[in-house]
Amino acid sequence: MALKEVREHSGYSERDRERFLNEPAKRKGRTEFVRDRARIIHSFALRRLAAKTQVAVPWLSDFPRTRLSHSLECAQVGRELGAALGADPDLLESACLAHDLGHPPFGHNGEVALAQLAQECGGFEGNAQSFRLLTRIEAKTVDDDGISVGLNLCRASLDAATKYPWSAGENPKKFGVYSDDVEIFHWMREGAPSGRTCIEAQIMDWSDDVAYCVHDLEDALVTGQVDLAHLSRDLPLLHETARADYLADVSADEME
Known part of the structure; x- marks a missing residue:
């Protein structure tokens, strides 16, 4: 089957589409950002989000969102919002799919526990772990010395997935790269204003x-982590909105 040539988004330069390790496409028909999107979708890190908590633990019910289903919903929002603002939609979808890859089980409680355990070896931060997964742990591409360069995403794709473009030395509470990963981080940020997202x-x-x-509240209401009756006293407008949207068939007596 003959594949047509595709046109890259005009708002991005060759430098934006450059990869840390040169890796020409094996066939026509896909933009560089479409290639990146496919790599993230097929990554084991994305699949593993299916067993990680968003709000409610995923094994108690099939209703609550997991980190994976949240990431899919985030990607849909990002794709449309990005296109409306003139960004490449595939690039935005990739960034949204990748944004939670490094977050551990048990939500932010798990992140706090790992950060305490890893204090003597550089700490742990979910966003920095996402960067490490994309650039090292996901061993799709290796260099001539057999060292993994991760998914080997384009410079723009990596930067789009980096919420905190600085190291722990600049902000130890929230950072986007471990000290061991600064080589590819500096390559990614080459020419970009320091500390600017x-x-x-x-x-x-x-x-x-x-x-x-909205979805976190929906999951919390359905799983009973938030009692809707309490909202009627503290946040009456939110109470009425939540009841109408999620529990319209439940009477006031039943909620009491």
Whole structure:
């Protein structure tokens, strides 16, 4: 089957589409950012999010979102929002799919526990772990010395997935790269203003907020982690909205 040539998004340069290790496409028909999207979708790190907690533990019910289903919803929001703002939609979808890859089981409690355990060896931060997965642990591509360069994503794809473009030395509470991974990080950020998050990463972050701000409440209500009756006293407007959207068939007496 003959595949047609595809046109790259005009808003991105050859430098944006450059890879840490040169890796020409094996066939026509896909843009560089489409290639990156496929690599993330087929990664083991993305699949493993299916067993990781978003709000409620995934084995108690098939209703609550996992980190994986949240990431898929985030990717849909990011794709449309990015396109509306003039960004490449495949690039934004890739960034959204990748944004939670490094987060451990048990939500942010798991991240805190691992950070305490790893204090003497560089600490642990979910965002920095995402970067390490993309650039080292996911062993899709290796260099001439047999060393993994991870998924070997384009410079722009990596930057779009980096919410905190600085190291622990600059901000030990929230950072995007471990000290052992600074070589590829500096390559990725070459020419970019120090400490400035690129617009695509900002869109990814907004999409994450949109995806979880309502859905986390929905999951908490359905699984009983938030008692809707309590909201009637503390947040009456939220109570009425949540009841109408999620529990319209439940009477006031039943909620009491």
